[in-house]
Amino acid sequence: MKAPGRTLISRIVWTTTVVSAIAMAAMIGTVLLVLAALNSNNIDARLNDQLSAVSSTLTAGTDGTLTELDTADDSIDETTWIYGVDGSLLEGPRAGRAVTRVVDELSNTRTRQRIDRFEHAFLAAPVTIEGSLQTVVVVETSLEPYESTRNNVLIGLIALGLTVTTGSAAVAAWTVRRTLAPVESMATRAEDWSEHDLDSRFDVTGSDDEFARLGQTLNILLDRVAGALRNEQQLTSELAHELRTPLTAIRGEAELTMMTDRSPAVVERQERVVQIVDRMSETITSLLAIARGDHRVDGRTSTIDLVAAAVDHAPGGATPPIDVAGVADLEIAAPSELVLRVLAPLIDNARRHASTTVAITASASGRSVRLDVSDDGSGITAAEPDALFQSGIRDEGSDGAGLGLALSRRVARTLGGDVTITSVAGPTTFTMTLPQP
Amino acid sequence: MRWCTMGGMTVVGICEDDPDVRRVLTDALRMGGHRVVIARNGQEAVGNLGVGSGVEVLVLDVGLPDADGRDVCQALRASGQQAPVLFLTAFDAVHDRVSGFHAGGDDYVVKPFAISEVLVRIAALARRARVEPRQTSGLTLHPDRFTVSVDGREASLTPTEFRMLAAIAVEPGTVVRRRTVVAAAWPDGAIVNENTIDSYIRRLRIKLATIDAPAELATVRGVGFTLR
Numbered sequence: 001m002k003a004p005g006r007t008l009i010s011r012i013v014w015t016t017t018v019v020s021a022i023a024m025a026a027m028i029g030t031v032l033l034v035l036a037a038l039n040s041n042n043i044d045a046r047l048n049d050q051l052s053a054v055s056s057t058l059t060a061g062t063d064g065t066l067t068e069l070d071t072a073d074d075s076i077d078e079t080t081w082i083y084g085v086d087g088s089l090l091e092g093p094r095a096g097r098a099v100t101r102v103v104d105e106l107s108n109t110r111t112r113q114r115i116d117r118f119e120h121a122f123l124a125a126p127v128t129i130e131g132s133l134q135t136v137v138v139v140e141t142s143l144e145p146y147e148s149t150r151n152n153v154l155i156g157l158i159a160l161g162l163t164v165t166t167g168s169a170a171v172a173a174w175t176v177r178r179t180l181a182p183v184e185s186m187a188t189r190a191e192d193w194s195e196h197d198l199d200s201r202f203d204v205t206g207s208d209d210e211f212a213r214l215g216q217t218l219n220i221l222l223d224r225v226a227g228a229l230r231n232e233q234q235l236t237s238e239l240a241h242e243l244r245t246p247l248t249a250i251r252g253e254a255e256l257t258m259m260t261d262r263s264p265a266v267v268e269r270q271e272r273v274v275q276i277v278d279r280m281s282e283t284i285t286s287l288l289a290i291a292r293g294d295h296r297v298d299g300r301t302s303t304i305d306l307v308a309a310a311v312d313h314a315p316g317g318a319t320p321p322i323d324v325a326g327v328a329d330l331e332i333a334a335p336s337e338l339v340l341r342v343l344a345p346l347i348d349n350a351r352r353h354a355s356t357t358v359a360i361t362a363s364a365s366g367r368s369v370r371l372d373v374s375d376d377g378s379g380i381t382a383a384e385p386d387a388l389f390q391s392g393i394r395d396e397g398s399d400g401a402g403l404g405l406a407l408s409r410r411v412a413r414t415l416g417g418d419v420t421i422t423s424v425a426g427p428t429t430f431t432m433t434l435p436q437p
Numbered sequence: 438m439r440w441c442t443m444g445g446m447t448v449v450g451i452c453e454d455d456p457d458v459r460r461v462l463t464d465a466l467r468m469g470g471h472r473v474v475i476a477r478n479g480q481e482a483v484g485n486l487g488v489g490s491g492v493e494v495l496v497l498d499v500g501l502p503d504a505d506g507r508d509v510c511q512a513l514r515a516s517g518q519q520a521p522v523l524f525l526t527a528f529d530a531v532h533d534r535v536s537g538f539h540a541g542g543d544d545y546v547v548k549p550f551a552i553s554e555v556l557v558r559i560a561a562l563a564r565r566a567r568v569e570p571r572q573t574s575g576l577t578l579h580p581d582r583f584t585v586s587v588d589g590r591e592a593s594l595t596p597t598e599f600r601m602l603a604a605i606a607v608e609p610g611t612v613v614r615r616r617t618v619v620a621a622a623w624p625d626g627a628i629v630n631e632n633t634i635d636s637y638i639r640r641l642r643i644k645l646a647t648i649d650a651p652a653e654l655a656t657v658r659g660v661g662f663t664l665r
Binding site: 247259 | 455457458460461462464465468500525527528529547548549550551552553
């Protein structure tokens with residue numbers, strides 16, 4: 001009934017999750033941009049400081065050669081290259097081929113130049129020593145510590161984002177579920193009341209909050225449902241009353257006839273009239289009970305007895321014949337007079353349309369009893385066969401009133417079962433399922 | 438099918454609006470040698486089947502066009518009619534059957550009934566019929582328009598007031614218990630507040646006073662009500 005993602009709770013949770021995820025992604029992106037800018041500034045500062053430091057240690061010798069003063073920090077020497085004006089390396093550490101190639105590229109620079117290659121940052125600048133000696137100094141620093149810091153921050157931010165997003169979803173689910181719990185409870189109760197208890201209502205006294213207003217609305221709807229059902233039951237009761245009175249007269253006339261004329265032929269005919277009236281009366285009683293919702297559901301019906309009674313009651317005499325060989329002896333958890341109201345229209349319908357024979361089979365199907373009523377007629381021509389279960393709808397060429405199948409299904413559903421069309425032709429089969437005890 | 442005998446002629450009052458059913462009942466009873474007094478609706482029943490009609494058994498249809506057969510029964514009882522009542526009803530629900538007894542009925546059959554069964558039940562009721570004379574309240578109840586009258590002076594009642602008064606007026610001088618009044622005036626199983634009953638009784642007293650009723654509607658504290 002409730003598809004995942006279709007409930008209000010799931011929609012709110014999903015929305016919260018998506019919004020939270022987007023917010024966290026934006027936050028992570030911003031932090032990374034800021035961090036990249038800070039790192040870049042730090043690297044620039046470090047390289048400039050190193051370049052200045054190196055430059056301050058360079059002096060021109062008396063012979064015009066470059067002399068570098070010793071420094072306490074040997075690490076500077078490991079990351080500094082000094083080139084002469086002719087581009088020759090005056091001093092510099094041994095480095096890998098890739099780094100050497102980059103440094104060589106920078107040795108001819110005439111301007112301050114900064115490039116990042118192979119996880120290293122390089123700064124090259126021409127330096128004039130003591131006003132005359134021209135040289136190019138290249139300094140380098142590794143980017144690895146900065147990138148490591150950035151990666152650690154990124155991992156932390158992703159972990160934080162996932163935690164915040166998951167937590168937001170959980171908090172949203174808990175809050176919404178807790179907030180809407182009364183609504184769900186009210187919906188469940190209203191649904192139950194509309195089916196089983198038309199007199200119960202929500203107590204909305206002493207409160208004017210949203211739930212009280214919802215309760216008032218549901219009470220109004222329940223009133224309308226109850227009113228509609230009572231009108232329907234009242235109408236059905238009145239119809240039953242109007243039918244029973246003429247039946248009384250018919251039965252009485254038959255009895256009076258038998259009182260005054262005891263000839264066997266008359267008695268036989270009048271007794272048949274009395275039987276038909278009694279059967280109609282039973283039908284009316286059953287329908288009245290269904291309309292009132294107080295029919296007995298604790299009865300038991302044998303399929304053998306049921307089919308025998310249905311065949312016996314079927315109009316049309318012995319034509320076409322009804323094959324009941326496939327009827328297994330099973331029990332149905334419903335009173336026989338009501339089950340007969342389900343089966344009789346199916347047999348009547350099959351006999352109307354059969355060419356040569358009607359077959360009835362009964363079998364157990366799970367916790368239900370299944371009765372198939374088949375005929376070898378031309379089949380159902382309606383585009384939507386299920387529509388034949390609507391009152392007044394009949395198949396093309398049918399001479400019925402279009403009420404029997406509708407009544408059959410309605411009574412079957414009232415008893416916890418159903419009537420369906422399981423084969424539209426060759427043979428045409430209507431299947432009745434009702435619960436077993 | 439055998440004839441049912443009542444052990445002599447009985448005068449049977451029939452109130453049935455359907456002409457076919459009425460004719461079947463009338464013919465069956467007359468064929469058995471009994472006299473039949475007919476009423477076609479509630480108003481005729483109060484006029485034709487009252488104390489002076491000589492009716493020994495009453496057969497009342499519940500679904501009359503102008504009144505509920507149970508109200509007709511109460512009105513006849515209030516007027517002093519003691520003849521046993523057999524209800525004919527198309528309603529077979531438990532509350533329908535129970536309400537018929539609360540209204541003063543003695544038996545019921547559900548339509549469509551077997552004539553032979555009705556004849557047997559009428560015979561049984563005739564044998565148990567009470568014949569001793571009783572005091573009457575002097576009130577006339579009209580179930581077709583829910584009124585009470587005394588010598589042409591008439592007061593309107595609500596259906597509930599009508600049924601309460603009819604239940605109390607059945608046996609003037611006898612205390613009728615509260616639960617009996619409730620059973621006669623409200624649907625089966627209804628829970629009625631004591632104050633509600635007392636409120637109805639006060640209104641009934643006022644209405645009886647407006648028509649100078651010969652009997653006083655009195656409350657017997659803790660028990661019920663009586664007309665004296």
